[in-house]
Amino acid sequence: MKKPIFIAALALLSSTAVAVTPATPLKTAEMLRDAALKDDVAFDITEGLTTEVGQRMAGTEAEARARDWAVAKLKSLGFKNVRVETFDMPVWVRGEEKAEIVAPFPQKLTLAALGNSGATPPEGLRAEVIGFDSLAEFQAAHDALVKGKIVFVSHGMVPTQDGSGYGYYGAARRQGPSIASRKGAAAIVIRSIGTDHHRNPHTGVQSWAEGVTPIPAAALSIPDAEQLQRILKRAGNRPVTMHLTLTPRNIGIQQSGNVIAEVPGRDPKAPVVLAACHLDSWDLATGAFDDAAGCGITAAAAKRVMDHGQPLRTIRVVWFGAEEVGLFGGLDYMRKHPNEHAVIAESDFGADRVWRFDSRVAQTAQPVVQDIARALAPLGIAQGFTDQAGGSDIGPMAASGVPTMELQQDGTRYFDIHHTPDDTLDKIDPEQLRQNVAAWTAMLSLTSNAAVEFGPMPPVQR
Amino acid sequence: MKKPIFIAALALLSSTAVAVTPATPLKTAEMLRDAALKDDVAFDITEGLTTEVGQRMAGTEAEARARDWAVAKLKSLGFKNVRVETFDMPVWVRGEEKAEIVAPFPQKLTLAALGNSGATPPEGLRAEVIGFDSLAEFQAAHDALVKGKIVFVSHGMVPTQDGSGYGYYGAARRQGPSIASRKGAAAIVIRSIGTDHHRNPHTGVQSWAEGVTPIPAAALSIPDAEQLQRILKRAGNRPVTMHLTLTPRNIGIQQSGNVIAEVPGRDPKAPVVLAACHLDSWDLATGAFDDAAGCGITAAAAKRVMDHGQPLRTIRVVWFGAEEVGLFGGLDYMRKHPNEHAVIAESDFGADRVWRFDSRVAQTAQPVVQDIARALAPLGIAQGFTDQAGGSDIGPMAASGVPTMELQQDGTRYFDIHHTPDDTLDKIDPEQLRQNVAAWTAMLSLTSNAAVEFGPMPPVQR
CATH class of the missing domain: 3.50.30.30 (Glucose Oxidase; domain 1)
Structure with missing residues (x-):
């Protein structure tokens, strides 16, 4: 694997940084971003979930084992309020x-x-x-x-x-x-x-x-x-x-669930920052790209912000259940948690490098968007849309007007692997995975410490 | 696919060739080589065999269908003495x-x-x-x-x-x-x-x-x-x-066979030139790389020499049966055809470009070897060993001292595909396949028209 250019750029950046600079939110985000380029937590989560659970088809006993694994892992990483919100859904099996x-x-x-x-x-x-x-x-x-x-x-x-x-x-x-x-x-x-x-x-x-x-x-x-x-x-x-x-056959209504964990903010009343992925996979493979890596990236980034000190807003990590088969987890969560979010984001497009930062937030939050864009630039990430952003499980919430940010991953080889028996751990490039963690760390650090209003936004017109 | 450098080199070569030059064997071989870079016969054979027959596991009815297909195809291409030599073998099935x-x-x-x-x-x-x-x-x-x-x-x-x-x-x-x-x-x-x-x-x-x-x-x-x-x-x-x-189970003794076709030489008593491949495949895929392509390459090359005019020696094309499961076809042929060969060669290593020419023939045939090396050079093929050469089905014959030549194919990605469900037609690069046909055409043209003694050689000491 060729060494990405951004590593050299960052090394330069670090060496010229002066230690006594006051810790503005941007400086903090940049420091956390640089440290995240050595992250091992995201890979460990991705490897652990795909190895110790394997495939985890929605509504099956394998997905239930994945929830148990997730709860134990998120607790062991130091997250608070770790819990499962269950819901029922119809299940089809091969x-x-x-x-x-x-x-x-x-x-x-x-x-x-x-x-x-x-x-x-x-x-x-x-x-x-x-x-x-x-x-x-x-x-x-x-x-x-x-x-x-x-x-x-x-x-x-x-x-x-x-x-x-x-x-x-x-x-x-x-x-x-x-x-x-x-x-x-x-x-x-x-x-x-x-x-x-x-x-x-x-x-x-x-x-x-x-x-x-x-x-x-x-x-x-x-x-x-x-x-x-x-x-x-x-x-x-x-x-x-x-x-x-x-x-194939339909095996009736079964239980699925969303796994939720939090980094409690200093202001418990402030709308929360949602960092999402989905826990379920298709049944043909261990779902490393889709979407164990997304869970690894978002949890690793949230943990880095948590370990640095309590943020202003609560960061809520959600590993959604039953995404693949019809967004059941995302829709259940949306019903149960209206009007709680400052900004929402999801990682569900593999583990290749982030190349673009999109957002859809209020004008009052544009200074935060600009800080994020600045923190992401050395990672080789361009600023893209400022009037649209989405995600899979969070898509319906985003469309309803909840402020949204999106770190676009390179999808060039995503559909080589997507939903096939080939979606296995060996497809993950650890170096690109770390770039994802760095990007998410910067974004979560800046959003969770921003006192501005992010929204609401008008519903998306289709 | 990047355009190989040798194409440009050949274009140069062709444009400077003078039409009135006497047709030495080398000139003829060079002309046939250049024409073969536009070959479609090898791909058609590879596509036809893998599409119309599919997998053709040794000793099964699928391999028998492959023999029927091969006989019809070789006849339709104009080869003479097209026939099947059957033999019995034990068969194991998945x-x-x-x-x-x-x-x-x-x-x-x-x-x-x-x-x-x-x-x-x-x-x-x-x-x-x-x-x-x-x-x-x-x-x-x-x-x-x-x-x-x-x-x-x-x-x-x-x-x-x-x-x-x-x-x-x-x-x-x-x-x-x-x-x-x-x-x-x-x-x-x-x-x-x-x-x-x-x-x-x-x-x-x-x-x-x-x-x-x-x-x-x-x-x-x-x-x-x-x-x-x-x-x-x-x-x-x-x-x-x-x-x-x-x-899996053993289904007892079943029939397999070698398909043989000839370009009769002007001197029916002269030892023949053998151009080989194997017809059977593993059962998991259609065996495009292993070894439909080898059959396409060798038959297409032999046809080009045939269509140019009757060679001195007979070229015998053999599509061996039951290679994968233990060289049964090669061993049966060796038993039935001792002391008939001037020189033997086989294509059984995929369809990527030939990069080296090896040989093991007598000193008296070195001028032919040098002519072949010269004809191959513009294709990006280096001369390699002059004291060793082999092949799969022909391996035992080569080891026994029959003069042998070998066009080494690039195997860098061969074991990505070898013996897997992935050995399908889409893995064949038509441009590299044509380079193989060009190399084989030059080699067959020069060996089948050489009046020299190629051997015998001493048995290989292991």
């Missing part, structure tokens, strides 16, 4: 998953069911495959062409640094299954929403549109999707038949 | 494969049985895991420490350009299971012999030493092996228990 081309070129393909997929009969179903190169092409197709067939939607995703491609390309996963059911398809398989070339399918949630009957829905690994495209092409006029077996 | 850490950190691990692995009971076996960082450390361990346990040998492989690391690191797979059985272990799992970080285990053959009882033997994917190392470390003094299920 079953057997197999796909085989029966004719004209017999072979097995690798896939994974999408969240809330319907099931085939236990012995599977056999049908002709009809392929489309994009969701738009599929939508335009006559229902009669699709009826009774296995629909295959293949649209190659292109990586973007800011992850914005997920909205566009991800539509095949989010909307494709409901459209397929409405058109009378027997099942749908999509090319994984991802940017890698490994035999690891990308799962992900999809929700059936109102009144739509669930059908089997799965994602082929990208090499398998490209193989199916070639099979369709080389088959010419011969029909391509697939035998598909998916046996 | 069953269910599951591994789960039961305590102290319950979670599933991903693995694949090694060739000829024994089976667990259908319901699996449960035992304590004992970990070793290398085969040497395991060998040195007291039997009493290992008895009844699941042995875990973890030794990270480091990539090498020439692939020589496979001998050293691969010992854990080849010898580990027999050593484990002798020491009384219940089973053995190794870290995959590979250099990637994906959840794709590397299978591969191992043969039980004389008198040793088969035990279950498998390879964990590299992220899973690293996970198991962390689990053992974080477990401290607590025993780590694994539940392992492997149900």
Whole structure:
């Protein structure tokens, strides 16, 4: 790994700092930021959660073990008011998953069911495959062409640094299954929403549109999707038949929960600063990138501020439950904790370097925003939007008008790994993880010690 | 992909070549080499075999379909005397494969049985895991420490350009299971012999030493092996228990075969030039790198020489069966075809660029070797050994003293893919594949038109 440029810049900065300078909030944030570049807490949390718990699918006993682990870990780190807020949610679990081309070129393909997929009969179903190169092409197709067939939607995703491609390309996963059911398809398989070339399918949630009957829905690994495209092409006029077996099931209402820990502020009445991540993962991997690292980053940064001395405002660390399957944790928290927040932020986009700082806070808080931007600049972080910021679990709160900040992580390789069996600890670059901790430490230090009003903001107009 | 430097060098070469120069064998080879840089035949063969047949495990019906495909393809390309030479061999097939850490950190691990692995009971076996960082450390361990346990040998492989690391690191797979059985272990799992970080285990053959009882033997994917190392470390003094299920079985003697095709030479009595690859693949993937590409490269090159005009010597293209599981095809061929070869060569190391030309032929053939070296130089290929060369299927023939040439392919990423589910067409770089075809075309053109004696050579002393 090449040594990032910002390390050298910081060394210079440190050596020219004068010890007797009065400790303004900015100076303190800069000092804590520099110290955070040697952080080991974030990696230890990421390694511990992924190793000692492993996968932690929402609403399962594994997620319950993850909550126990989280409570013990957050207490041992010195956080106060460590607690779990439980909530109930419907749970879907994966079953057997197999796909085989029966004719004209017999072979097995690798896939994974999408969240809330319907099931085939236990012995599977056999049908002709009809392929489309994009969701738009599929939508335009006559229902009669699709009826009774296995629909295959293949649209190659292109990586973007800011992850914005997920909205566009991800539509095949989010909307494709409901459209397929409405058109009378027997099942749908999509090319994984991802940017890698490994035999690891990308799962992900999809929700059936109102009144739509669930059908089997799965994602082929990208090499398998490209193989199916070639099979369709080389088959010419011969029909391509697939035998598909998916046996997921709904196991009813189960318990999930959010794990909450605090750094109590000097002013217990001041609105709090929320530093969030999500604790649950998909079931295919240990979820190091998504989102153990986010929990490691935010907790490590909050601990650094705590260890330096009591901040003005309470910093509340929340490890949300049940994000992957529909933001259940974020929505439950929002219901239970209205009007408590000065500013909210979440880390849920891997562990690669932060490259941009976005915010959506009131004019009265702009001096704080400028201090944060200044503290982040030596880390190679540019100031981006000042009128928009978001997050996954905190998205609904942000949209409702709660002041929000966002440290944008580089997402160039995020969708190589996202929701696959490959989301494991070895994908974490410790040096980039530390840059994240440094950025979060500076932001939490400055926001938790700022006496200004951050909001409220008007709701986001869509 | 960056445009290789040699393209520019060749363009220069072509533009300065004078059309009226007499067509010496070297000039002809150079002309054919340059034309081969636009080859599409090798990619078409690689795509066709991997798409229309898919995996083709030795001795199975899939390998039989591959032979049918190969015969039709080689005939359609214009080769003569296209035929199959069958042979019988024992066949082992994969069953269910599951591994789960039961305590102290319950979670599933991903693995694949090694060739000829024994089976667990259908319901699996449960035992304590004992970990070793290398085969040497395991060998040195007291039997009493290992008895009844699941042995875990973890030794990270480091990539090498020439692939020589496979001998050293691969010992854990080849010898580990027999050593484990002798020491009384219940089973053995190794870290995959590979250099990637994906959840794709590397299978591969191992043969039980004389008198040793088969035990279950498998390879964990590299992220899973690293996970198991962390689990053992974080477990401290607590025993780590694994539940392992492997149900492979031996299905008895089955038929395999070598597919043979020829470019008949002007002198039917002259010893032939052998251009080889292997047709079978492991069962986990379509075997694009290993070794559909080798079949594409050698057949495309032989066709280019054929299409230019009848060579002096016969070029015999052989697509060997059953290489992966123990060189059955190569050994059968060697038995049936003694004393027929001028020179032999094989392509079985992926599809990345050729970087070195090795040979082991008689002094009388050194002028041909020098012409080949000169024709290869503009492709970025250096001359290497002149006293050693080999190949997989042709290895025993080479060792017996048959003159041999070898076009060494860059193996830096070969063991990222080797024997995993990830060995699929998308791993082939068409530009590097064409460089291989160009190199092979030059070599086949010069050897098949050389009237010199290539050997025989003394047997290789080990």
